[in-house]
Amino acid sequence: MSPVPFRLPGPTEIGGALRRRLEKLAFRLGGDRLRERLAALRVHTNEFGQDPFGMDLKYVTTALGPLLWLYQEYFRVQVRGIEKVPPGRCLLVANHSGQLPLDGAMIAVAMLMYAEPPRVVRSMVERWVPTLPFVSTFFARAGQVVGTPENCIRLLENEECILVFPEGTRGLNKVFARRYQLAEFGQGFMRLALATGSPIVPIAVIGAEEQAPALVNLEPLARLLRMPALPITPTILPIPLPSRYTIYFGEPMRFEGHPNDEDRVVEEKVLAVRSTIQSMVKVGLEERKRIYF
Amino acid sequence: MNSDRPAIAVTGICGNLGRVLAKLLHKREERIVGIDRRIFPGKPKDIEFHQVDIRKRKAEEVFRKGNIGALIHMGIVHDPRMSAEEHHQFNVLGTAKALEYCARYGVKKLVVLSSATVYGPRPSNPNFLTEDAPLMASARFGDIRDLVEVDILAQSFLWKHPEVETVILRPVHIVGPTIQNAASRYLRLRRPWVLMGFDPMVQLIHVEDACRAMIEALRPGLRGVFNVVGPGEVSLSAIFKELGVQPVPIPHLVARPLLEQLFKMRFTNFPPGELDHLQFQGTVDGSRFVQATGFRPKYDLRETIWAALR
Numbered sequence: 001m002s003p004v005p006f007r008l009p010g011p012t013e014i015g016g017a018l019r020r021r022l023e024k025l026a027f028r029l030g031g032d033r034l035r036e037r038l039a040a041l042r043v044h045t046n047e048f049g050q051d052p053f054g055m056d057l058k059y060v061t062t063a064l065g066p067l068l069w070l071y072q073e074y075f076r077v078q079v080r081g082i083e084k085v086p087p088g089r090c091l092l093v094a095n096h097s098g099q100l101p102l103d104g105a106m107i108a109v110a111m112l113m114y115a116e117p118p119r120v121v122r123s124m125v126e127r128w129v130p131t132l133p134f135v136s137t138f139f140a141r142a143g144q145v146v147g148t149p150e151n152c153i154r155l156l157e158n159e160e161c162i163l164v165f166p167e168g169t170r171g172l173n174k175v176f177a178r179r180y181q182l183a184e185f186g187q188g189f190m191r192l193a194l195a196t197g198s199p200i201v202p203i204a205v206i207g208a209e210e211q212a213p214a215l216v217n218l219e220p221l222a223r224l225l226r227m228p229a230l231p232i233t234p235t236i237l238p239i240p241l242p243s244r245y246t247i248y249f250g251e252p253m254r255f256e257g258h259p260n261d262e263d264r265v266v267e268e269k270v271l272a273v274r275s276t277i278q279s280m281v282k283v284g285l286e287e288r289k290r291i292y293f
Numbered sequence: 294m295n296s297d298r299p300a301i302a303v304t305g306i307c308g309n310l311g312r313v314l315a316k317l318l319h320k321r322e323e324r325i326v327g328i329d330r331r332i333f334p335g336k337p338k339d340i341e342f343h344q345v346d347i348r349k350r351k352a353e354e355v356f357r358k359g360n361i362g363a364l365i366h367m368g369i370v371h372d373p374r375m376s377a378e379e380h381h382q383f384n385v386l387g388t389a390k391a392l393e394y395c396a397r398y399g400v401k402k403l404v405v406l407s408s409a410t411v412y413g414p415r416p417s418n419p420n421f422l423t424e425d426a427p428l429m430a431s432a433r434f435g436d437i438r439d440l441v442e443v444d445i446l447a448q449s450f451l452w453k454h455p456e457v458e459t460v461i462l463r464p465v466h467i468v469g470p471t472i473q474n475a476a477s478r479y480l481r482l483r484r485p486w487v488l489m490g491f492d493p494m495v496q497l498i499h500v501e502d503a504c505r506a507m508i509e510a511l512r513p514g515l516r517g518v519f520n521v522v523g524p525g526e527v528s529l530s531a532i533f534k535e536l537g538v539q540p541v542p543i544p545h546l547v548a549r550p551l552l553e554q555l556f557k558m559r560f561t562n563f564p565p566g567e568l569d570h571l572q573f574q575g576t577v578d579g580s581r582f583v584q585a586t587g588f589r590p591k592y593d594l595r596e597t598i599w600a601a602l603r
Contacts, residue, residue, distance in 0.1 A: 034476060046594055053420050061448075120442040130416035133490025133545060135514045150419035 015019055016136075022065035023058070027242050029068040030113070034061075037118040044158075050141075053122075053155075059141035060120060064109065070102065074242050075207065079110045089156040089198045090252065091189055092163045093181055095277045096171035098208035102240060104163055107203060110247055111161065121286035122155055123163040123214035144232035149192060150233040156196040164189040166270070173229030179204075180232060180281050185265050185274045194266075200273055202278035210243035210291050243292055248280050299362025300324040301511070302355070302400075304347055304391060306340075307331040309471040311367060314504040315340060321508070324433050326359050328352060329368065352408045356394040363402035363511055367442060371474060371563045373556075377436060384439040385446065392450045395457050399591030404510045405447040409463045409520055411440055414493065414575035421578035422565045424463070424518045436464040448518065460510040464521035465577060468601040469500025480532065481602035486552075489542035489573045492530045498523030499600045509586045522579025526592040529571065532598050545572060588592045 027034060038061065043051055050056050071077045085092070094107060108121040124147030128135045145151045155162055165171060170183035193200050214231030222230035235241070253276065255269045301318060305311045319324050319337055327333060327342040336342055339562035341359075345351040347368055355361070356482070368391070395403050396429070412422045428445065431438035437576035444461060449457040466476035479485055498506075500593050506521045529586065533540050538567065544549070552565040569575075582588055592600065 046527060048527050048535070048594070050526070050531065051493070052494075052526045054526070065405060127417045133488070135490075137492040138492060140492075145420065146417070148417070148419040149419070150423070154419075154421060176347055260470060 005249060013229050016125060019059070019062045022062045025065035025149070026061050027069055029072060030064065032063070032069075034064070037112060040118050041120060042117070043120070045215055045266055051143075053143070053145055053151075054140040055120070055122075055143035056141045059138065060112075060143055063138070063142045064112070067109050068113075069106050071106055071113075073246070074240075075102075075106060075211070075245040076242075077110065077247060078246040078271075079114055079247050079249070082110060082114050082247075083116060084251055085111070085115050085119070085161070085201050086252050087096050088159045090161050090202055091156070091193050092121065092161060092199050093199045093200050093273055093277065094163065094165060094205055095205035096165035096167045096246055096280060097179070097182075097205065099212040099214060099233065099242065100240060101165075101174060103171060103205045103208040104165065105247075106245055107247060115162070119161045121163045124152060128201075128203055149188065151227055153196055154191050156192065156198050157281065161281065166274075168192065169228045172273060173214065173217055173231050175217050175231070176209070179209040179213070180285060182274055182278050185270050187263065187270055190266050190270050190273070191256065191259045194257050194261075199252035199253050199254050202273055202276045202280060204248040204250070204277055204284050205245065206284040206288055207243045207245035207282065211240035241292065244288075244290060246288065248279055248284050250276060297360070299327045299401075300341070302326040302328060302359070302364045304328045304366050304368030304387075306331045306342070308367070308468070309473060309501060310467065310503070313469065313471070313500050314365065314367075314507060316416055317501070317504050317508060326355060326361060328355060329478055331412050343588045344378055348383075349411065352390070353394055355477050356398040356400070356430045359401050363400065363404070364391065364395055364400050365404045365406070365507055365511075367406035367507075369406065369440065371440070373436070373555070374473075375498045380385035380436075381442075385442050388443045388446050389472045390503045392446065392454075396450075396454050399458060402425075402460075402511055402513075403450075403459045404445075404462065404507055405443070406507065407444040407461050407463045408440065408448065409496070410437070410570075410575065411444050411463060412575055412577065414573040416510050416573050417575075418574050420494070420574060420576055422520070422575070423578050424520055424581060433569055434564075436564055436566055438451045451516065451518070458513070460515055460580075461518040462506060462510055463577065464506060465517065465523060465579075466500050467500050467503045468497050468597060469477045470602070471598060473599075475563065476570075479563070479567075479599045480536070483532070484539065484569070485538065485540045485546070486543050486548065486570045487529060487533075487540040488545040488568065491545065492528045493570070493572065493574045494526040494576050495529050495532065495570075496522055496526055496576050497532075497597050497601070499597045501546050502590040502592055502597075504580070505591065509588050512586065515585055515596055517581075517583035519584075519585065519589070520577040522577060523590045523597055524592060525534040525592055527574055527598070535595065536559050536602070537550050 032170035111119045111121045125144045167183040213234045218230040307329040325340045330346040411428045428441045447461045468477045555561045
C-alpha cells in the first residue's frame with residue numbers, strides 16, 4: 001500500500017468547496033421554488049452539463065447563493081410587471097446605477113425566480129473580462145458572454161434573453177446629484193433588436209442609486225489609474241448600502257427597420273426606449289415610500 | 294496502370310492524417326495518387342505513390358501525366374522544431390506550387406486543409422467565429438504565420454480561378470490515436486499544464502471525422518471556405534476530468550516565460566505560443582459546412598476526447 005502523500009489543497013479543491021457552500025446557500029434561500037425553477041429551465045447542455053457558450057447550471061446556482069441573499073435579505077427587492085416579459089428572444093433594457101453592477105444581478109435573479117417561464121439572463125461582459133483568471137471562467141460558467149455583436153445575435157436567435165445597459169459606465173458611475181437622470185444611450189442594442197426582430201422590454205430599477213451615492217467622481221485620477229471611474233462614496237469604497245430595490249418591467253416595445261439605418265433614424269427609436277424608461281423611473285420614484293428602512 | 298479515370302491526388306499522404314484519409318478513400322475504391330517527400334510504409338499496392346517534394350519538377354510531372362481530377366492538399370508541416378525558414382518555404386511555396394499545378398493541368402477540384410487555429414485564440418473573440426472573421430493567429434504567435442499565409446493563398450486562388458472548384462477547410466483541433474499534432478500530444482500528457490483560473494471552451498474533431506469532411510468536400514459543386522466542427526464544445530477542465538487526469542495549474546504570468554525557457558532548452562516541444570489556446574477561446578461556427586453538405590461527425594464528444602489517447 002502506498003502512503004497518501006500530504007498535499008496542500010489546490011485552487012480547484014478550494015474552488016470546489018466554496019462552490020458547494022454557495023450552492024447550499026442558494027437552496028436554503030430558494031428552497032423548493034428554486035429546484036422547480038431550475039428543472040423548468042430550457043438549456044441546451046451537452047453530456048458534461050455545459051451549453052455551447054460554456055454555461056453550467058451548477059455554477060449558475062453557485063452564483064445564485066449570495067445573490068439570492070442580497071435579493072431577499074439585503075435589498076428586499078420588489079418586482080412589478082415581470083409577467084410582461086415575452087417568452088422567446090428578448091432584450092431587457094434597463095437604467096444603470098449604483099457604482100457596482102448589482103442592478104443587473106438583481107434583474108437576473110428576478111428573471112430566474114419569478115419570470116414565466118424561468119429564464120437565465122445572459123448579459124454581455126466587457127471584452128477584457130476574458131483576460132482575468134478565475135473571473136473569466138466563473139462568468140462564462142454562470143452564463144455571461146463576451147459582449148460582441150456576433151454573440152448577442154447568436155443568443156437572440158437561440159431565443160435567449162439578454163440584458164443590456166445602454167448607458168454603460170456613464171450610468172453606473174454617475175454622481176448622486178444626477179441620480180435617476182438617464183445618461184446618453186448607445187445605439188448598439190437597437191441595431192441588434194432590429195437585426196434579430198427581438199422585442200425590447202424596458203426596465204426601471206429604483207433603489208440602486210442609493211446603494212452607493214457617489215459624492216464626486218475623481219475623473220482625472222481615474223484616467224491616471226486607467227479605471228473607468230473613481231467614485232467617492234460616504235463609505236469611501238463603493239460598498240453597497242441596504243437600500244430597497246423595486247424593479248419595474250414595462251410593456252415590450254417592437255421596432256421595425258434596418259439594422260444598418262443611419263444614426264439619425266436609429267436614434268429616434270433609441271430615444272423612444274430611453275424616454276419610456278425615464279418615465280417609468282419617474283413613476284417608480286413617486287410610488288416609493290421608503291428608501292432604506 | 295489504370296489511368297483512364299481521374300484520380301484523387303493527396304499531398305502529405307504519408308503523415309498520420311494522410312494515411313487515415315488514404316484508407317478511407319481506398320475503401321471507396323477511388324483511384325489515389327499520393328505525393329509526399331517522405332516514405333510510405335505499408336502502402337497498399339493499388340495506391341500510386343510518388344516520393345517527391347511538391348516544389349520539384351518531378352511533382353509537376355505527376356500532374357501533367359497523371360489525369361488528376363481532384364487534389365486534397367494537406368502537405369503542410371507543423372513541426373515546432375523545424376527551422377522557421379524551412380517551415381515557411383515548404384508550406385507557402387509548396388502550396389503555391391500545388392495551386393499552380395491545379396490551374397495549369399485542369400484539376401477540377403481542390404481541397405486545401407487549413408485549420409481553425411488560423412483565427413487565433415483571443416480574448417475579444419466572439420464565441421463562434423464564422424468564416425469571414427479575420428485571421429489573427431500570427432498576431433500573438435508569429436511562428437505559425439505560414440499557416441495563415443497558406444490559407445490566404447488558397448483564398449485568393451479560389452477567387453482567381455473560378456474554373457477550379459476550391460474548398461478550404463478549417464477544421465478544429467484534430468485528435469486521434471496516431472495523430473502527433475499539438476492538441477493530441479497535449480491531451481496525452483500525464484501532468485498537463487493548465488493556466489490557473491482559465492478554462493476555455495475547446496472544440497475537437499476525431500481524425501476520421503476530419504477525413505470524412507475532406508471527402509465530403511470533394512462533392513461536385515461545392516466551393517468556398519468552411520469551418521469544420523466536431524461533436525461540439527467542452528471546457529478544458531471537463532476534458533481532463535473525463536480522462537481522469539490531474540492537470541497542473543500554473544499562473545499565466547509565470548507560464549509564458551517559463552515555457553519559453555523550457556522550449557529553448559528543449560525540455561518540451563510545446564512552443565510558448567500554444568499557451569493562448571489554454572487561456573482564450575478560438576471556437577468556431579461550423580454551420581456553413583453542415584448546411585452545404587449535411588456533414589455530421591460520427592464520433593460523439595466522449596469518443597472524440599478518448600480518441601486522442603487510444
